[in-house]
Amino acid sequence: MKKIITCLFALVITSAFSQTFNTKRLDSLFLLLEKNNKYMGSIAISENGKTIYTKSIGFDDITASKKSSINTKYRIGSISKTFTASLIFKAVEENKINLNQTIDRYFPTIKNAKTITVSNLLNHRSGIHDFTNDPDYLKWNTQPQSKAKMIERITAGDIVFEPNTKGKYSNSNYILLSFILEDIYKKSYGEILSQKITKPLKLKNTYLGGKISIENNESYSYSLAGKWEKESETDISIPLGAGGIVSNPTDLNLFIENLFAGKIVSIEHLNEMKTIKDKYGMGILEFPYFERKSYGHNGAIDSFRSIAGYFPSEKLALAITSNGMGYDNNSILLCAFSSYFHKPFVMPNFNTVSITAETLEQYLGTYASLQIPIKITISKKENTMTAQTAGQPSFSLEPTAANIFKFDAAGIVMEFNAEKKEMILKQGGKEFLFKKE
Incomplete structure (x- = not known):
């Protein structure tokens, strides 16, 4: 992480x-x-x-x-x-x-x-x-x-x-x-x-x-x-x-x-x-x-x-x-x-929204970016979505919209596009495009 x-x-x-x-x-x-x-x-x-x-x-x-x-x-x-x-x-x-x-x-x-x-x-x-x-x-x-x-x-x-x-x-x-x-x-x-x-x-x-x-x-x-x-x-x-x-x-x-x-x-x-x-x-x-x-x-x-x-x-x-x-x-x-x-x-x-398990399913998988040399695995634990990079602990993501999730501890926002199999990671004023493998 x-x-x-x-x-x-x-x-x-x-x-x-x-x-x-x-x-x-x-x-x-x-x-x-x-x-x-x-x-x-x-x-x-x-x-x-x-x-x-x-x-x-x-x-x-x-x-x-x-x-x-x-x-x-x-x-x-x-x-x-x-x-x-x-x-x-x-x-x-x-x-x-x-x-x-x-x-x-x-x-x-x-x-x-x-x-x-x-x-x-x-x-x-x-x-x-x-x-x-x-x-x-x-x-x-x-x-x-x-x-x-x-x-x-x-x-x-x-x-x-x-x-x-x-x-x-x-x-x-x-x-x-x-x-x-x-x-x-x-x-x-x-x-x-x-x-x-x-x-x-x-x-x-x-x-x-x-x-x-x-x-x-x-x-x-x-x-x-x-x-x-x-x-x-x-x-x-x-x-x-x-x-x-x-x-x-x-x-x-x-x-x-x-x-x-x-x-x-x-x-x-x-x-x-x-x-x-x-x-x-x-x-x-x-x-x-x-x-x-x-x-x-x-x-x-x-x-x-x-x-x-x-x-x-x-x-x-x-x-x-x-x-x-x-x-x-x-x-x-x-x-x-x-x-x-x-x-x-x-x-x-700190307001969040409720997301169904079916909605979460479409975002699961491993994502890679050409902009930064890391891969992020998106998983689901019960009805909570988690993210994890190789060799690091996973962290929970909180939904703020049906396709937008945040991790306040690091100022991270992840925005998913299930149709394009893409995820945009936002942190520190920068944006990184990730593609699902």
């Missing part, structure tokens, strides 16, 4: 900051989401280092009816990469590592290790395959893995391209960076994170995760398939600094504010982190909108989804962490920033 569903950080911002923040609009959205049981998570917005809005809805543990609060902690997935990149640059400033050194001294068995540099790992230009794309990944991701086993798994994959010839996102890069940090400092990744970042910044809710602890104000994650279903837990020995950190929105805002203030690494090194090649910086992604640019990262692990972003010119930070999505995080961002910049926003409509 991750190949189709990406957090599209699409914020349209065209006006200067207004002194009044429209809290009622954002409150109304969360009230609507809570009323329709569409979302669980937390948000925090900060300006000039001061929190101007926080909100939390849903449950840390549905079975125990433990409601979430602004103190709830979530797995933040790949936002962890921004922390890891910062730690690497701190190591550079301590003269413990050089960005241009090759990784063969750490990982002699990895293909092209003599030409892959630390810099290539940081900006996804190594050509090392992403082990999370392995067909059997979901068969072992809940089991502890040793460093040796993870290196073995990463080494076993084919080279995707020659080092530094292009960029392609790979979690493997940041697993290896985590191991390099442990080798440099002779400490565990969690200890390094605490010593170098979380303790100095007093990020009391941020640390390398472990087994989820509800007693420690952590949350389980849930997928929505008619009802909330508890998701399995990826063992943190696997993602480490690529996706294993736990945090909450307030801490994430504090982290990114300090990063851009030059209080974690130097401004010179921050500028290196912000330099984009083939879509990727070094632990930072760029999100340009008209004359403005924001920087940050998104994250996904199990059914947790998160986004952290920062607009330097406005000194505006926003973070969202969710443990259950039936509504797109990007749409919440749009509402948040429309509330800040006083731009229009249309509230979602």
Whole structure:
């Protein structure tokens, strides 16, 4: 599902900051989401280092009816990469590592290790395959893995391209960076994170995760398939600094504010982190909108989804962490920033229609597109239609018309034409034509 569903950080911002923040609009959205049981998570917005809005809805543990609060902690997935990149640059400033050194001294068995540099790992230009794309990944991701086993798994994959010839996102890069940090400092990744970042910044809710602890104000994650279903837990020995950190929105805002203030690494090194090649910086992604640019990262692990972003010119930070999505995080961002910049926003409509099983039957099958290299299988479970891409979990589609279905968690709309055996997928303002095989 991750190949189709990406957090599209699409914020349209065209006006200067207004002194009044429209809290009622954002409150109304969360009230609507809570009323329709569409979302669980937390948000925090900060300006000039001061929190101007926080909100939390849903449950840390549905079975125990433990409601979430602004103190709830979530797995933040790949936002962890921004922390890891910062730690690497701190190591550079301590003269413990050089960005241009090759990784063969750490990982002699990895293909092209003599030409892959630390810099290539940081900006996804190594050509090392992403082990999370392995067909059997979901068969072992809940089991502890040793460093040796993870290196073995990463080494076993084919080279995707020659080092530094292009960029392609790979979690493997940041697993290896985590191991390099442990080798440099002779400490565990969690200890390094605490010593170098979380303790100095007093990020009391941020640390390398472990087994989820509800007693420690952590949350389980849930997928929505008619009802909330508890998701399995990826063992943190696997993602480490690529996706294993736990945090909450307030801490994430504090982290990114300090990063851009030059209080974690130097401004010179921050500028290196912000330099984009083939879509990727070094632990930072760029999100340009008209004359403005924001920087940050998104994250996904199990059914947790998160986004952290920062607009330097406005000194505006926003973070969202969710443990259950039936509504797109990007749409919440749009509402948040429309509330800040006083731009229009249309509230979602969660009304659905009833579709007969006979009508659903005509849409079932596998669809392929010439525009994007994926296939989508449309199936029926009882009287609910589901969609699934190869190797990914299925997700339920809600009908809004006899031939139109939606998946709010990813902002996806599918429009079917049974006579032509076609389906148009709409997401993020783009349309893709699929033909039934």
